[in-house]
Amino acid sequence: MFPTLHIFHKTVFTTFLFITFFCNFAIAEISSKQREATYKQLEIFSNVLSMLQENYVEEIVTEEVINGAIQGLLFSLDPHSSYLKPEGFKELQEETQGSFSGIGIEVTIKNDLLTIISPIADTPADRAGLKANDLIIEINGVKTKNMGPYEAIKQLRGPKGTEVTISIHREGWENLKKFTISREIIPLQSVKAEFLSPGFIYARITNFQSHTSKDFKTKLQELKKEYPINGFILDLRSNPGGLLNRAVAIADYFLDDGIVVYTKGRRDDQNTVFNAHATGEKKYPLVVLVNEGSASASEIVAGAIQAHKRGIIVGTQTFGKGSVQTIIPLPDGAGLRMTTARYYTPDDRSIQALGITPDVVVPFIPCISPEKEKGQRKFIKEIDLENHLSGTEESLQEKKNNTDTELEKRLLEDNQLRSAFNILKSLNLFSEYKAVK
Numbered sequence: 001m002f003p004t005l006h007i008f009h010k011t012v013f014t015t016f017l018f019i020t021f022f023c024n025f026a027i028a029e030i031s032s033k034q035r036e037a038t039y040k041q042l043e044i045f046s047n048v049l050s051m052l053q054e055n056y057v058e059e060i061v062t063e064e065v066i067n068g069a070i071q072g073l074l075f076s077l078d079p080h081s082s083y084l085k086p087e088g089f090k091e092l093q094e095e096t097q098g099s100f101s102g103i104g105i106e107v108t109i110k111n112d113l114l115t116i117i118s119p120i121a122d123t124p125a126d127r128a129g130l131k132a133n134d135l136i137i138e139i140n141g142v143k144t145k146n147m148g149p150y151e152a153i154k155q156l157r158g159p160k161g162t163e164v165t166i167s168i169h170r171e172g173w174e175n176l177k178k179f180t181i182s183r184e185i186i187p188l189q190s191v192k193a194e195f196l197s198p199g200f201i202y203a204r205i206t207n208f209q210s211h212t213s214k215d216f217k218t219k220l221q222e223l224k225k226e227y228p229i230n231g232f233i234l235d236l237r238s239n240p241g242g243l244l245n246r247a248v249a250i251a252d253y254f255l256d257d258g259i260v261v262y263t264k265g266r267r268d269d270q271n272t273v274f275n276a277h278a279t280g281e282k283k284y285p286l287v288v289l290v291n292e293g294s295a296s297a298s299e300i301v302a303g304a305i306q307a308h309k310r311g312i313i314v315g316t317q318t319f320g321k322g323s324v325q326t327i328i329p330l331p332d333g334a335g336l337r338m339t340t341a342r343y344y345t346p347d348d349r350s351i352q353a354l355g356i357t358p359d360v361v362v363p364f365i366p367c368i369s370p371e372k373e374k375g376q377r378k379f380i381k382e383i384d385l386e387n388h389l390s391g392t393e394e395s396l397q398e399k400k401n402n403t404d405t406e407l408e409k410r411l412l413e414d415n416q417l418r419s420a421f422n423i424l425k426s427l428n429l430f431s432e433y434k435a436v437k
Contacts, residue, residue, distance in 0.1 A: 045069070078339050079109040080325050086333035102157040103164060103181045105130060106240030106295070108321075113137075114144040114152055117319055118238035118293025121206040124181045130168065132238060132293035132319075137176055138167035158183050190242070193219040197407060199230035200424060202417075205250065208242025208297045213249035229282065231424040233417070234301075235289045237315060241296035251304040252276045254286060254311065258346055260304045263324050265341030270324070276304075285427035286311030287420040290356060291364065295319035302356045303345035312427070313358045314420045322351030360423065367413040 030038075052060055067083065074081040091100075104123025107116050114136040119125035136144050139155040147155075156164060162183050167176045190212045193203040201223060205212060223229070234254075241247075244261075251260045255276035262273040288311050290302050299318050305311045324341035342352050411418040 074336075074338065075109075078323070080323060081338040084327075084335035084337060089329070089333060089335035100157070101160045101183050101185050103128075103183055104186045105156070106293075107136065107152070112145070114147070117240045117295050117321075120186065120240070121204070121238060123186055124184050126238075128179050128181050130179065131170065132291065133171070135169040136166050137169050138165075140165055160185050189215075191215040191219060193223060195223060195227060196233070196410075196421060198227045200233070200421070200428075201229055201231070202233045202235065204235040204237075205239055205298070207239055208244070208246040208250070210243060210246065212242065212246045213253070216250060217253070229284050231285045231287075231428045232311075233287050233289065233420050233424055234311075235417070236294050236298040236302060237289050237291040237416070238293035239295070239298035240293065240319075241298060241321070244297050244300065247297035247300050248274045251301045253279060253281065254305060255308055258308055261300045261343050261345065263341040263343045265324065267340075270326075270341045283310075285424055285431060287424045287427075288313050289416055289420050290315040290318050290358060291416070292316055292319060294356070296321040299351050299356050300343065300345075303349065303351060306356065306359065307346040307349075312360060312423055313356060314360045314362055314423060315358050315416055316361065316363055317357055318351075318355035320351055320353045320355035322354075360419065362416050362419045365415045367415070 049062070049065065052065065053062065067085065070083040074083055103125045104120040105116050105125040106118055106120065107114055109115070116125075116130055116132060116134040116136065118132045119128075119130045136152070138144060139147075139152060142155070144152055156166075158164065160183055163180055164183065165178055165180045167178050169176055190206050190209050191203065192206075193201060193216070196202045201220070203216065203219070205216070220229075234250075248260050256278045257276055260274045260276050262271070264271050286305065288302050288305055290298065290313060294302065294315075295318065299321065302313050302318065306313050322343050323339045324343055325337050326340040328336040328338075330336060342350050344350055411421060
């Protein structure tokens with residue numbers, strides 16, 4: 001069986017980036033000099049292991065020691081290469097198809113520290129207030145400094161209803177802050193779509209799962225029955241990634257042709273190109289929201305749209321995960337994950353350690369509602385006057401005002417969404433003016 005090539009954005013994870021095509025993975029040719037050096041080092045390893053087995057203060061479990069050595073070998077290469085024990089490899093295969101129990105965060109090893117890429121929307125971690133780039137210093141009182149990535153995720157997961165306590169350091173904090181979070185079943189629903197106002201769609205994709213592109217298209221077909229689409233906001237903020245082929249499908253929805261993403265490695269069979277196809281969709285104005293929690297697959301979507309000048313990217317610099325990991329099944333049910341390539345945007349940019357720079361940079365500013373002053377002046381309108389003449393559209397206007405109030409509240413609480421909506425309306429007006437000319 002040929003191994004499947006996967007793309008990951010993290011070393012410890014609650015969702016996974018997969019690219020579901022097959023490749024021949026042969027053992028690369030190495031020179032006799034390299035082989036001789038390798039055998040010499042393996043001999044040293046074997047001697048050390050023998051000495052431990054015979055002389056260590058306590059009897060060692062050889063399998064555990066060798067597994068630890070393999071993990072150390074891969075982790076010394078980069079944060080994303082690792083050895084998956086059978087249970088970890090099984091979880092990897094299952095998680096894009098079914099839900100799991102945990103707190104809902106995506107993490108990686110950054111500067112040797114366990115770092116949150118982003119909390120998944122509407123999960124316990126999100127509701128607890130965890131943020132992208134938070135450092136997890138302790139899990140249930142155990143330091144994470146030398147904790148392996150899979151050991152860490154094992155500690156974060158657990159049965160529904162159980163609690164985990166994590167100690168967090170955030171830039172600007174003087175002391176660690178402890179969060180005790182109850183684990184929940186993390187569902188795979190990854191798409192939400194609605195009209196912000198008639199004709200203007202807001203769609204949020206929280207991660208890319210096996211059914212994401214199908215759910216996305218289904219929801220849009222339902223919305224099209226209400227109003228024609230005049231503008232679109234695609235929210236990829238705090239989207240840590242997921243299945244690459246699903247991300248390509250989302251980008252393909254907005255593009256008619258050209259490259260979506262391509263990968264480049266040392267071997268020819270690690271080089272792959274993904275192209276867009278004509279969909280016949282109307283090319284309405286598009287704004288894509290991103291932030292520092294947007295990683296990997298979400299960066300691919302944003303990068304493709306930006307490179308093809310299909311839409312405006314708004315928000316803050318993205319995470320910058322642009323490497324490809326190949327997953328190789330091993331005979332005992334375990335798996336080997338190693339970095340084999342980098343991926344590039346259609347305009348030949350490597351995202352690795354750089355990320356996507358928005359076209360319009362808009363830092364997120366938390367909403368602080370100002371207290372209303374007593375006796376605040378209110379401007380009087382005709383509709384406020386006693387015995388005013390009723391207008392023929394007054395009842396419709398009242399309904400519209402209620403809708404506008406809800407929209408204004410939502411936009412007030414989210415300055416990035418507010419900027420995106422204003423840009424979208426401007427693009428729509430420009431398109432209308434251009435069409436008239």
